[in-house]
Amino acid sequence: MIKFTNVFKAFPKGGLALKDVSFHVAKGEFGFLTGHSGAGKSTVMKLIYAEERPTSGEVRVSGYNVNEMRPREVPLLRRKLGIVFQDFRLLEDRTAEENVAFALEVTGARSSTIPARVMRVLTQVGLAAKAQAYPRELSGGEQQRVAIARALVNEPTVLLADEPTGNLDERATRGVFQLLRDINASGTAVVMATHDLDLVRQAPYRVIELQEGALVYDSAVDEARDQAAAP
Amino acid sequence: MNLTFREAMLTFKRAPLLSVLSVTTIAFSLFVLGLFGLVVVNLQDALRGVEERVEVVAYLLPGAPIEGTAQALKDIEAFPEVQSATYVSEDDALARARAELIELRDVMQELERNPLPASIEVKLKPGFRDAEHVSAVAERLRGFGFVDDVRFGRDWVEKLDRLRGLAAAVGIVVGAAFAVVAIIIIGTTIRMAVLQRSREIAIMRLVGATDGFIRRPFLLQGAIKGLLGGAVAIGLSFAAYVLINRYLLQSSFFTEEQGVAIVAFGALIGLVGSALSVGRHLQRV
Numbered sequence: 209m210i211k212f213t214n215v216f217k218a219f220p221k222g223g224l225a226l227k228d229v230s231f232h233v234a235k236g237e238f239g240f241l242t243g244h245s246g247a248g249k250s251t252v253m254k255l256i257y258a259e260e261r262p263t264s265g266e267v268r269v270s271g272y273n274v275n276e277m278r279p280r281e282v283p284l285l286r287r288k289l290g291i292v293f294q295d296f297r298l299l300e301d302r303t304a305e306e307n308v309a310f311a312l313e314v315t316g317a318r319s320s321t322i323p324a325r326v327m328r329v330l331t332q333v334g335l336a337a338k339a340q341a342y343p344r345e346l347s348g349g350e351q352q353r354v355a356i357a358r359a360l361v362n363e364p365t366v367l368l369a370d371e372p373t374g375n376l377d378e379r380a381t382r383g384v385f386q387l388l389r390d391i392n393a394s395g396t397a398v399v400m401a402t403h404d405l406d407l408v409r410q411a412p413y414r415v416i417e418l419q420e421g422a423l424v425y426d427s428a429v430d431e432a433r434d435q436a437a438a439p
Numbered sequence: 440m441n442l443t444f445r446e447a448m449l450t451f452k453r454a455p456l457l458s459v460l461s462v463t464t465i466a467f468s469l470f471v472l473g474l475f476g477l478v479v480v481n482l483q484d485a486l487r488g489v490e491e492r493v494e495v496v497a498y499l500l501p502g503a504p505i506e507g508t509a510q511a512l513k514d515i516e517a518f519p520e521v522q523s524a525t526y527v528s529e530d531d532a533l534a535r536a537r538a539e540l541i542e543l544r545d546v547m548q549e550l551e552r553n554p555l556p557a558s559i560e561v562k563l564k565p566g567f568r569d570a571e572h573v574s575a576v577a578e579r580l581r582g583f584g585f586v587d588d589v590r591f592g593r594d595w596v597e598k599l600d601r602l603r604g605l606a607a608a609v610g611i612v613v614g615a616a617f618a619v620v621a622i623i624i625i626g627t628t629i630r631m632a633v634l635q636r637s638r639e640i641a642i643m644r645l646v647g648a649t650d651g652f653i654r655r656p657f658l659l660q661g662a663i664k665g666l667l668g669g670a671v672a673i674g675l676s677f678a679a680y681v682l683i684n685r686y687l688l689q690s691s692f693f694t695e696e697q698g699v700a701i702v703a704f705g706a707l708i709g710l711v712g713s714a715l716s717v718g719r720h721l722q723r724v
Contacts, residue, residue, distance in 0.1 A: 257645070280649070287647035297642050301453050313442055314648035358646065 209235045209366060209397055210256055215265035217251055217421075225251040227422045228265070233399055233414075235365070238392040240408050241401040243418035249401040252418070253370045256399070257289055258282045270365055287315050290359025290367040290396075294374035296351045298343040304330065304354045305339040311358045329357040333387055349380025356387060360396075367391060369400040373407065381407065446656035447663065450632070457632055458664065464628045465668025466675065468621035469705050473676035473693075475617050476701070479610045481690045486603055493568040493599070495561040495577050495591040503557065503585035511583050512559060520567035520576050525560045529553050556587065569603070570596045625668075626712040629661050633716045640720065650721050657717045658710055665709020669702035676701075 210233040217226040226248050233239050241249050254260040255267045258274050267274035270288045272281060298307050308326045317325075330336045333353040343351050352372055359367055369388060373381040385407055392398045402408065408415055417425035451458045499508065508526060515524040527535070532555040537544055561576060573596050577589045633640075643653050673693075680692045693701070 283644070283647045283649045285647075286645065291645050297638075297645065299639055299642060301449075310643075311646040314643060314646055314652055362647070 209233055209237070209270065210399065211266075211268040212252070212255070213266040213268075215255065215262045215267055217248075217255065217260065218263040224421050226255075226262075226418075227420075229418070229421075229423045230265075231416055231423060231426055231428075233366075233397060236392070236395050236397055237414060238389070238398045238411070239400070239414040239416060241399060241416050241418065242403060242405065242408055244403060246420075247418040248421040249403075249418060250370055251421075253291075253368055253399075253401055256366075256368055257291055258285055283314075287362050288365055290356075290362065290364035292352070292355050292359050292367065292369040292372045294371035296343070296348075296355045296375075298351055298354055298358075300343050303340050303342055304335060304346065304357075307343070307354055308358045308361050311361050315362060325361055326357075329361045330354075332360065333357045347380065348376050349383055352376060352380070352384050353387065356384070356391070360391065364396060366397045366399065369398065371401055371403070373402065373404060385410070443655040443659055447659040450636070450656070450660050454632070454635060457635060461628045461632060461664045462667045462671065465621075465625050465665055465705055465709065466671035468624045469669055469672035469701060470675040470679075472614070472617045472621050473672050473701055474679060475614060476693065476697070477676060477680060477690070479606075479614065480693060480697070482606050482610075484691055486599075486606060487565070489599060490565070490568040491562075493563060493573060493591070493596055495563070495573060495580060495589060497559045497561065497577075497580040497583070497586045498588045498590070499557045499559065500585050500587045501556065507585060508557075508559070511585075515559065515561060515580070518576060518579065520563050520572050522562045522564045524562075527558045527560055529555055529557045532556070532558065559586075568596075568599075570600050622708055622712070625665070625708050626715065629664070629709065629712040630716040632660070633657060633713075633720050637720065653721065654714070654717050657713045661709035661713025662706045663709070665705040665707065665712075666702060667705075668709070669705025672705065673698050673701055 212229050212231050215226055215229045216224060219225050229248070229252065241252060243249050251260065255262055255274060256269050258269070258272070258277055262275060269285060272285045274285075277285065298304075299310065302310065305326055308329060309322050312322050312325060313319075327336060327339070330339050333356050335350060335353050335357065338346060338350060341350075343354070346354065352375075356367075356369075356372075367388070372388070373384050376384060381404070388398050388400060389411065415425065415427040416423060512524050512526055515521055530553065533550075533553050536555060537548075559580070561580070563572060563576065567573075567576075570593070573591050574593070577591050580586055580589045640653055677692065680690065683690055
């Protein structure tokens with residue numbers, strides 16, 4: 209699904225954002241990507257949605273090789289991914305419903321099917337009643353739910369969430385996290401970058417930790433090693 | 440296409456001030472260009488008026504045979520450069536001189552013999568009224584046996600040529616400068632519209648919009664703004680033309696085709712300006 213093999217990424221002005229990072233996220237998996245600010249979490253995310261290319265090494269996502277992708281293939285990859293950010297990135301002058309519909313329209317979806325699909329995901333994130341609201345009329349948690357609905361509406365195989373709870377209070381954080389868990393339970397792989405260790409401890413999911421661009425801990429690898437070491 | 444149209448229209452709704460500013464900027468840029476165009480059009484009109492007076496006169500030898508002259512007239516009229524050839528008999532010439540040269544009327548009355556020769560007056564078609572063609576026609580007229588002398592005011596025609604060349608050069612250079620300024624100003628305005636929506640463009644890309652999908656509404660919107668700007672510029676030029684006619688001098692306005700060309704030029708600048716701005720923006724992010 210997502211496979212990083214010996215990935216290096218250099219900053220344009222020198223220095224390395226990622227150093228020899230390798231990991232694999234399987235279909236339907238939930239993985240935390242943790243680390244301090246500047247550890248390289250966002251760079252990993254950008255490589256996954258092909259906003260950046262690796263300097264060396266290989267990045268494969270949903271059948272695409274990000275190293276060799278042509279620019280025209282990038283939108284096709286992104287339609288297979290759902291992406292959620294800390295700052296929601298909603299279009300301020302469109303309602304919740306229009307924001308979600310927009311993600312379908314850009315893919316050329318049949319217009320007759322759009323309203324039903326939009327309502328279905330808005331219901332899924334618990335915001336059907338606020339479909340007509342503009343982002344400024346919604347709380348942070350609600351805005352993030354709209355962003356998640358937008359990410360889901362194309363039925364992605366992977367949902368990428370880059371610090372999705374970074375701007376939310378504790379209650380909203382719990383709600384959004386639970387929503388991501390539900391989405392994962394229905395079969396969508398989720399990669400969530402966060403530095404909220406409380407959240408990470410709440411669930412028994414895969415944890416990949418970065419430190420200054422290097423992968424310093426991968427629970428999947430460590431567990432495998434522990435199992436191998438067990439008598 | 441519906442979606443493209445809807446997105447393009449949404450921009451007008453969402454950023455009405457910037458849209459009005461864009462259209463106004465385009466309109467005034469084209470208006471300046473249009474005013475200059477009016478100057479050129481009127482200058483050309485004036486030159487054409489002067490050009491119409493370009494003619495070649497072949498004076499005939501006394502006693503030139505009438506039949507030969509009639510045949511020659513037909514031959515001359517068949518020259519590719521010639522619009523008309525008119526025979527002026529000796530009597531006609533005298534009558535005209537009497538009518539036109541009032542101060543010499545008395546002298547004319549007392550003449551025992553008509554001193555004026557018969558002539559053929561040749562007018563040239565537009566496009567041939569320059570020194571080169573006029574000389575060529577004159578040379579051919581000299582070839583007729585009964586032609587005594589050919590006059591066409593060489594100095595005058597050559598001056599006219601220079602004036603025409605100067606007008607064309609000024610028209611092209613100054614016109615091009617105005618057009619470039621208009622293109623730069625309009626391009627900047629459109630760039631502002633693109634930058635204003637850069638966040639939206641980034642979001643569009645994240646949800647998987649192709650560059651073509653992102654570009655199309657901008658192109659349409661740019662073309663519409665250019666079209667509106669062009670139309671307003673024509674309106675302003677017309678107002679200027681009415682004022683000039685009322686208070687300064689009689690002048691002429693653009694023909695329908697020229698008006699359409701200005702509006703189309705506005706739409707084209709809007710389209711190309713948008714294409715360049717969005718293209719650059721998409722390449723950069």
